[in-house]
Amino acid sequence: MDHPKTPYNPANNKEETSYEFHAPKNPKELYKDKIRERARGKTWIRKLLPSLLIGAGCLWAFYTYDYFTREKDPNRDTDGSLLRDDKFLPYIVSFKYQIDPDHYLVELTRKNRAQKLIHNQRLFSGDKMWSIEIAKPDINIVRSYTPLPLFVAGVDPTTQEPHLQLVSKSEQEGKFIIIVKRYPDGEFSKWLTGLQLLQSVQVRGPITDYKFKFHPLDHYEPRPQLSNTLEKTLPDPSYPEKLPKPENFVYYGAGTGILPFLQILYSPNPPKGFSEAFFSLKSDSNILNQFKTLNYFAEKCGRVKFHYFIEDQGQKLTDKDIRSSTLPHFSGAKDLKVSEEVYRYKLLQEKKEEVRRQIEGKDVVHENVSEDSPSMEDANIPQLDLTKIKADNAFQQFSFLRKRTELPPPSLAIVCGPDGFVEAVAGKADINNVEMEDRGPIGGILKGKGWTEANVKRLV
Numbered sequence: 001m002d003h004p005k006t007p008y009n010p011a012n013n014k015e016e017t018s019y020e021f022h023a024p025k026n027p028k029e030l031y032k033d034k035i036r037e038r039a040r041g042k043t044w045i046r047k048l049l050p051s052l053l054i055g056a057g058c059l060w061a062f063y064t065y066d067y068f069t070r071e072k073d074p075n076r077d078t079d080g081s082l083l084r085d086d087k088f089l090p091y092i093v094s095f096k097y098q099i100d101p102d103h104y105l106v107e108l109t110r111k112n113r114a115q116k117l118i119h120n121q122r123l124f125s126g127d128k129m130w131s132i133e134i135a136k137p138d139i140n141i142v143r144s145y146t147p148l149p150l151f152v153a154g155v156d157p158t159t160q161e162p163h164l165q166l167v168s169k170s171e172q173e174g175k176f177i178i179i180v181k182r183y184p185d186g187e188f189s190k191w192l193t194g195l196q197l198l199q200s201v202q203v204r205g206p207i208t209d210y211k212f213k214f215h216p217l218d219h220y221e222p223r224p225q226l227s228n229t230l231e232k233t234l235p236d237p238s239y240p241e242k243l244p245k246p247e248n249f250v251y252y253g254a255g256t257g258i259l260p261f262l263q264i265l266y267s268p269n270p271p272k273g274f275s276e277a278f279f280s281l282k283s284d285s286n287i288l289n290q291f292k293t294l295n296y297f298a299e300k301c302g303r304v305k306f307h308y309f310i311e312d313q314g315q316k317l318t319d320k321d322i323r324s325s326t327l328p329h330f331s332g333a334k335d336l337k338v339s340e341e342v343y344r345y346k347l348l349q350e351k352k353e354e355v356r357r358q359i360e361g362k363d364v365v366h367e368n369v370s371e372d373s374p375s376m377e378d379a380n381i382p383q384l385d386l387t388k389i390k391a392d393n394a395f396q397q398f399s400f401l402r403k404r405t406e407l408p409p410p411s412l413a414i415v416c417g418p419d420g421f422v423e424a425v426a427g428k429a430d431i432n433n434v435e436m437e438d439r440g441p442i443g444g445i446l447k448g449k450g451w452t453e454a455n456v457k458r459l460v
């Protein structure tokens with residue numbers, strides 16, 4: 001039998017048999033296959049259920065542990081507040097600087113501050129003067145101090161003097177400074193000024209020492225906070241003219257008794273009226289130059305007038321420096337009506353004057369242009385309508401648009417300082433009653449000038 005003579009090609013052999021050996025699966029792969037087989041056809045939630053249960057179990061275990069250990073550890077800081085008036089909270093000494101032989105600047109920062117800031121608590125507002133209490137744990141004594149809305153933003157490399165910045169945003173809260181006078185025989189002040197950086201102190205507050213009385217302008221936009229640079233302090237908003245004007249007050253402070261006034265002057269929402277401050281100090285070095293600069297800015301914005309009396313330089317507050325009192329602009333709802341009537345009458349007078357000038361063919365002269373100033377024609381200066389000029393900052397607003405020749409009289413006097421000073425200025429305070437309210441009669445120089453219990457506040 002004849003076979004066709006074709007050469008053998010293994011590629012054409014389709015019926016090839018392979019004898020390759022497949023190794024059996026290892027137990028891990030078999031287990032995964034088993035899991036895959038079991039999961040096939042289940043919903044995603046059923047697939048994730050075991051992991052969810054394990055996660056929930058871990059969380060429960062963590063919180064149970066946290067709950068049972070929380071109360072047992074008194075040093076654990078679980079409170080979210082920056083300050084509480086019913087409970088001491090931990091703060092740390094974050095900066096210390098010796099101002100002069102007797103005075104120290106201490107910056108306190110709320111422990112774990114970053115976590116507490118989420119609650120957006122604002123501590124400072126110029127509507128009240130407030131203090132904190134600091135506790136000395138080992139001997140269980142407490143002393144009051146006046147926090148200022150300032151924090152240390154940097155340090156001068158040569159003098160080590162801190163660059164202070166005003167607390168103006170909520171993210172800057174939780175830090176403040178106190179100025180502590182160290183008394184040679186004062187156990188607490190010696191301990192406080194001797195603390196090292198990062199040491200912990202217990203702080204309670206705010207404790208309101210004086211709250212300004214309600215005024216209808218409280219419902220309106222606050223006066224802008226002072227700024228670290230003069231040109232950055234925003235101008236005052238314009239308030240309705242028909243409302244009573246804000247109250248003006250006078251402040252007599254000595255030693256660390258000047259601090260409550262600085263607190264409200266530097267805070268957001270500072271008092272809207274004008275204040276005059278008389279500061280009695282032992283030495284010029286008792287007050288930081290940076291405070292003097294801020295005070296000067298406040299003066300240049302027309303908010304306050306400062307008088308410093310330095311004992312070392314033979315300067316002393318006398319009865320010549322004590323102002324006479326006047327009635328408040330607002331003492332009740334009746335004043336609102338009177339103020340509205342006065343405003344309507346003023347508008348009527350202005351309208352009458354305008355009509356009279358139009359009849360006489362004269363230009364309307366605006367009220368803000370001083371009559372004493374040389375005539376505009378003589379000076380060859382174009383006449384400006386000052387009501388249409390918008391000030392960029394509080395300094396411009398005061399200097400060019402609101403400058404006054406006389407200081408407005410005060411309707412309230414606040415006195416703070418050592419007992420002898422308070423007694424000489426306003427009479428002896430008497431807090432010997434259950435409420436610990438000052439019920440002593442007004443005396444001293446203020447009494448001689450006609451001030452009474454109704455318009456004097458002693459901060460004791």
Ligand SMILES: Cc1cc2nc3c(=O)[nH]c(=O)nc-3n(C[C@H](O)[C@H](O)[C@H](O)COP(=O)(O)OP(=O)(O)OC[C@H]3O[C@@H](n4cnc5c(N)ncnc54)[C@H](O)[C@@H]3O)c2cc1C
Nearest residue numbers: 131143144145146179180181183185186187188189256418
């Ligand atoms: C609301 C309030 C706010 C305060 N704010 C501040 C503040 O910001 N900075 C600050 O340094 N102090 C402030 N003080 C005073 C502070 O609370 C302490 O009284 C002071 O630090 C002295 O405490 P001490 O234990 O060291 O002295 P103490 O042992 O109480 O007294 C030691 C000596 O100092 C005298 N002394 C105590 N206090 C005064 C005083 N105020 N004036 C004059 N002589 C005094 C005493 O007669 C005694 O001779 C404030 C007090 C109050 C009530």
